[in-house]
Amino acid sequence: MTLKFYSIWGWMPVLSVSVRRLPGRLVGACLGPLIVLDRSHDDDWPTIVHELEHCKQFWKRGAIVHFALYYLSHRYRLSSELDAYCAELRACTPAERGPRLDDSARALAVGYGLSLDAASCRRLLLASLTSDQPLAGLPAAKPLA
Numbered sequence: 001m002t003l004k005f006y007s008i009w010g011w012m013p014v015l016s017v018s019v020r021r022l023p024g025r026l027v028g029a030c031l032g033p034l035i036v037l038d039r040s041h042d043d044d045w046p047t048i049v050h051e052l053e054h055c056k057q058f059w060k061r062g063a064i065v066h067f068a069l070y071y072l073s074h075r076y077r078l079s080s081e082l083d084a085y086c087a088e089l090r091a092c093t094p095a096e097r098g099p100r101l102d103d104s105a106r107a108l109a110v111g112y113g114l115s116l117d118a119a120s121c122r123r124l125l126l127a128s129l130t131s132d133q134p135l136a137g138l139p140a141a142k143p144l145a
């Protein structure tokens with residue numbers, strides 16, 4: 001087990017715990033003020049950024065509201081994950097961003113009970129990522145139907 005500290009908003013500490021293996025396909029999880037990472041990803045900065053984004057969501061809404069909405073509302077869970085995956089993809093180099101977009105879309109489609117396919121998740125991620133400005137390494141977003 002490895003412990004590290006990161007911070008969100010430049011001042012709030014977040015404890016990171018790296019464990020030998022997380023269950024299933026999980027490579028990271030946010031447990032409020034701490035993140036747990038599978039050892040295979042404990043140096044993967046985009047994954048760390050993804051989990052730190054969930055820490056921000058936890059503190060912005062408060063623990064009970066965030067976790068209740070996350071587990072009870074598909075819309076909130078989708079919004080939370082889109083924000084976290086967008087933060088993750090922004091933390092990638094342009095060269096790794098395209099392949100990681102596809103991996104993220106597949107993970108979002110199968111791992112969160114959202115009843116969305118990978119193509120829909122990819123379109124949602126791309127639209128969220130490029131709504132303000134183009135992002136190096138990604139194709140332009142097509143309008144959502």
Ligand SMILES: [Zn+2]
Nearest residue numbers: 050054081084
């Ligand atoms: Zn997530």
